[in-house]
Amino acid sequence: MSLQMIVNALVNAALIAPPAMAFSLLFGILRFPNFAIGGYITVGAFAAFTLNVPLGLPLPLAAAGAMAVTALVVWGAHVLVFRPMEGQSAITLLVVSIAVTLILENVIRLFYSADVRGFDIPLQRPWKVFGAHITPEQVEIIGWSLAIGVMLHLLLAHTRIGRAMRAVADNPMLAAIRGVNAGRVTAFTTAICGALFGLTGVFAGLDLVIEPLVGWNLTIPIFAAAILGGIGSPYGAILGALLVGLAEEATILVLPSTYKIAVGFVIIAVLLLVRPQGLFGTAEIKK
């Protein structure tokens, strides 16, 4: 495996680690695999594009705006769609979440058509480090991804609302009895996760392209990372993201690159069969 492949794997991991952590947090509270994340990421990418290109804002401002818009969309979807369906089975909610992704994607197609776009940023020469190419944007993505990991850790471990988030994820009824306002915690979690999905949309726009399917194409690697790390364990998600990134690059050595999308699925299938709770999750006792 060459240094270039390790660099590529690192960039991939940096791209999927924040949404994998967000997915893990959302799963802890809502308890179903939320396929709507694909639509949310696409919304983030297009919101940033709209602020950056037609409106001419600098990219950092556009990114902040995209995070706010996506947080609003995720919260809106929660209030309008998922909260009223609380009694439905996890699988019904899963199908509904795919429908949400389809709706968001196609609303965007309606207004932007399916063309491939990019941000308005100067094209920069990639840097060469020991023979491996890496673009300045990719370095930024890795830096931000690390910073987000640290910030989420501080939030979850050392703040009141972070403790409340973990309490609700662990045992909603006990949390409610102890006076945790579950509604407020859920709103806060959806907003934080929305901001992370929005930022992922921006990163995806920087590193890949901006098109309606950009979020859907990232969904399975994100699931793979979150499941690999153990669902509900945000730190595991970071390591899961690294392993998924490496596995995707390693596949190219043995299979045509067109099979790359299958890697995420195969990782999920093998892992779930061998260790259903993920690498770092704790086994759930079925009552």
Add this chain to the structure above:
Amino acid sequence: MSAYLVSMGTFVGFFMILALALNLQWGITGMVNFGIAGFYALGAYTSGLLSAKLGVPVGLAIPAACLAGLVMGAAVALLSVRLREDFLAIVTLGVGEVIRLIVLNEDQITEGPRGLRIEARPFGEMIGPDLYPLFYLGLVAACVLLTYAVCEAIRRAPMGRTLRAIREDDVVAEVLGKNVLLHRVQIFAVGGFFMGLAGALYAHYVQNISPEVFMPVVAMFIWMSVIVGGAGNNRGILLGAGAVMVFLEGTRFVGDFTDALDAEKMSALRIIAIGLLLIVTLRLRPRGLLPERKFKAPSD
């Protein structure tokens, strides 16, 4: 116009078979299958390749496609033994995608994105080209009835009660001495059989199949049919598949009346409409249009 209705009816038939099969697996037995597009592709390509490349007569190629779906269903069901249902959803989605990727990439055999041309049609040489679409609609309708009859028979039989018990709580079913694993494998295999049948019927109808038809979104439409119609109720499933297909295809007519929207925008609007149909139905009728009737006496 009437040719269009016949063709739409035929497609509704494919959807109904797929939706009935999914209802058997999930609505009645509680086993998740998001790989429907994969089973559909498996049936289409098994029958298509056998008849186009090896010259196997259609009368043998279609049953072979059903058999391929059956074997595949049994294999996927064995995977489910250790999996939680939400994870099984992702794994089965993966199975479907892997099948599509194989079809797409192994183009020496499958013709990949160029599309596989299939000349052979059931009774193709006996029926004139004018009447053939109508005949095929009848053939598909007969297959829908057959699938419905089998699914309904399973649902009403004592076995149906066992399957519902497995759906509600597999541990209780196991404690009562039911062989949960055997039932699950059987039902998933039967579902796979019918999905293979739908795929084969599709292949010989359009006579040109390519991998982009078998995207995971097909599985989504079938799931929506089952949820909108009412999981567990076979009659509801027929209604749900019809409703989703009318939304999907019928909205094409809207395009004829207005020039404001191009084809790309129309297709986006169609999918938005389907998504809203699912959400609105679930908000107004949480158990679907025709919910499963519970606690009915066995004399039903």
